Amino acid sequence: MRVLHMIPDISVSNGVMSFICNYAKAMPSDIVFDVVYFCEKQPSRQSDVESWGGRVYKIDPPSPKDIFGGKMNAFFSKHKGEWSALHIHCPHFAPFIAPSAKRAGIKNIFVHCHTTEYSLVGNSRRNQILSLYAKYFIDNKFACSKKSGDFWYGNKAYRILSNSVDCKAYEFNPDVRSSIRSQFGFCDSLVIAHIGKTDVTQKNHPFILRIFEYVKASHPTARLMLIGAEPTNELTALCNSLNIQDNVMFLGARNDVKNLLQAADVFLFPSISEGLPVSVVEAQAAGLPVVMSDAITREVAVCGDVVIKSLDDGAASWADDCIAASKVVRKSTYSQLVDSGWDITKNAARLANIYKSRV
Structure with missing residues (x-):
């Protein structure tokens, strides 16, 4: 069976796209993920999708101007019979996509929330209203965490589908750490x-x-x-004013994140809000101590070496905790993450069973 995943963009830096890739690669061979998107951002993960036999489609952005679904109807009619299920990764896009998919015969439609905000770039009120369709008219609901699910769906039933990773691929490796640190010239820094x-x-x-x-x-x-x-004018100016410009590395989108994490000593994550950040799971899978904000759900704090701090604490206090955390002796956390349910293998099998049970 083929499942179509709808996502705004398929860029390397998109965390939700990483989620799709992680699950797609761990699916049983009889389930293949295709992806449809509408916003072009580079570098993309199209080659990743094609590597597992998936197809990539680009469509026009969902818009109230196409309120009767003309373009969406045409897209799903053209591909009628190709997909057994549709998995929408933004609840507020559901009213523009789900009706057309249903008219084309796709009975199994899933909606999935990954944040604890209606919008990260404005339009919160609009997205809140649009998300009501998913809340009341789509039965199959996923959330990355309880905090995210409660935010988007309220008292409606939903399943938590964790942002799992390939724990074995991220497992702490002293040899890789030494090699990457040598490449970057980190020495004892x-x-x-x-x-x-x-x-x-x-x-x-x-x-x-x-x-x-x-x-x-x-x-x-x-x-x-x-x-x-990527460096911005604002951040570059701030680096210069703080006299840290020679010590800060803007690395951009990367395909070697698991290796870069091996080279680090501590993972810093003072986000203002999050759904359930897969990067924090990846860091713990690499055996890194984590210093993160209390705005992030504690569901993601799997290992013991996680420091949770208030954003009201000053930068100096955060720095002290980063320095203290960096002294933690790195070790493998593989068994701990697997036992806590964060390994992709078991969760991919669970998702596959959910898809198949509704065919």
């Missing part, structure tokens, strides 16, 4: 890592830089790896 796009304000990059200013004050050779982040 304290290395702090963060994963997140700079065009998403919830990731709190200005605060990250201010925290790192205090880290550098006591550890002059410290490095900050901003994975997935």
Whole structure:
């Protein structure tokens, strides 16, 4: 059977796209994921989709101007009979997509929320209203966490489908750590890592830089790896004003995140809001101590080396905790994450059974 996943963009830096890829690669051979998107961002993961036999489609953005679904009707009519299920990863897009899919004969429609905000870039009220369709008219609901599910669906029934990872692929490896640190010339430097796009304000990059200013004050050779982040005028100016510009690495979208995490000493994640950040799971899978904000659901704090702090605490306090956490002796957390239900293998099998039970 083929399942169509709808997502705004398929870029490497899109965490939800990483979720789709992780599950697609762990699916049994008789289930294949296709992907439809509408926003072009590079670099993309189209080659990843094609590697597992999936197909990629680009459509026009869902819009109230197409209220009667003319373009959506045409898309699903053209591909009628190809998909056994539709998995929509943004609840507020459901009213533009689900009716056309139903008219084309797709009976099994799933909606999936990944955030605890109606919008990360504005339009919150609009998206809240649009999401009511998913809340009341789509029976199969997924959420990345209880916090996210309660936010989007209220008292309606939903399943939690965790942002699982391939725990074995991320498992701490001293040899890989040594190799990557050598490539970057880290030597004995304290290395702090963060994963997140700079065009998403919830990731709190200005605060990250201010925290790192205090880290550098006591550890002059410290490095900050901003994975997935591109330099902006604002952040570049802030780096210069804090005199940390030579120690901060804007690494942009990467395909080697699991190796970069091996090279780090601590994972910093002071987000303003999140659904359930898969990057925090990845960091723990790599055996990294984590310092994260209390705005993030505690469901993601799997291992013991997780420090949870208030965003009201000053940057100096956050820096102290990062430095203290960096002294933790790294070890494999594979068994701990698997036993806690975060490994992709078991969760992919569960999702496959859900898909098949509704065919």
